[in-house]
Amino acid sequence: MAGQWVPDVLGPPFEQLTLDLGVEGRHGPLVATLVRRLPHPIASLVLPLRDVDVLYVHGWSDFFFQTELARFWTDRGARFHALDLRRYGRSLRPENVPGYIDSLDDYDVDIEAALSAIGHGADAPSRRRLVLLGHSTGGLTLTLWAARHPGRVTALMLNSPWLEFQFGAVGRQAIAPLVTARARFDPWGTQPTVDLGFYTRAQTEIGVLPLSVDQPLWRPERGFPTRPGWLAAILDGHRRVAAGVQVGCPALVLLSDRSTPPLTWAETMTSSDSVLVVDDIAKSATRIGRLVTIARIDGAIHDVFLSRPEPRAAAYAAVDEWMTGCLVPRHPIDVKSR
16 A cells, blocks of 8 residues: 655655555565656656656665656656665665565565556556666566566666676576575575675766765665575576566666676776676576667666766667667558558
8 A cells, every 4th residue: 555645855856655565574564665756747748758657676785866867757758756675775664674585576566566556557557658677686676577477568678687697607506506595594694795895986986876865774885785585586586587588578778888897996897887797697688588679888887877977878878769669659650551
């Protein structure tokens, strides 16, 4: 059940809505939070994406704060919504274990609650078109969701989606049995820290981190501690992608043109992906559907929309070009006259 829209921490024109998931977690009830930015009323009547709703889902140890991304869509007439999943960002409660999940399929509840709130409920199909936009782990989650819910999505846009483990398929297959075994008896246990804070440092040097929110709590410098149950869920998601899924709609995958291994700080981390191995992600992206466009952005970081101005502009240009093909209305072709 949803509550009332209230002002968001990002300030006007952003609003937020708390979604009661009806789910009892290990430490109490769980909620998700929907954030929205609506287009100008005139834009919603005349611009090409006036019948489009966008739902954005963030990545690991993250939340929604990309105001420029929201404005990009509303300037074209679309209604923009972002979802802070359970135990993340605006939805994180003091009693929660940040970011924990033991099956990515559990996020179906969060996603369905958000879609119902914006008029795309499973039992009440909308005449408006739906675009899902996921970053990193959110990209993996939405890919699997779209594959399990054919016909619900008009287009899927993935921003550096975490579609494969950083050590590749061989590494994933080697550690998965060990991780799965531990997850069975100690899902909430601790694991060694793997995030050394280099990605956060890169964003700090670029100057893109939000200043208007409780960043240390919602987006710690070295990420949330990981848990065996969570890692097992991620590896299972990677396994499913590797086996091949069908999202059932056109998909755009945005990636940096190169990666920098996060072993020690390097200045190249401000112009490359220091989280994922982008070549492996590009290969995995070919397994998610029949119509997949892969755009490699020179100089982009892990979140391509938080890169320096030039690669960021290139990323938005790639989205515009892609939308012309699959979202912007065009006159139908008269096949009989050709």
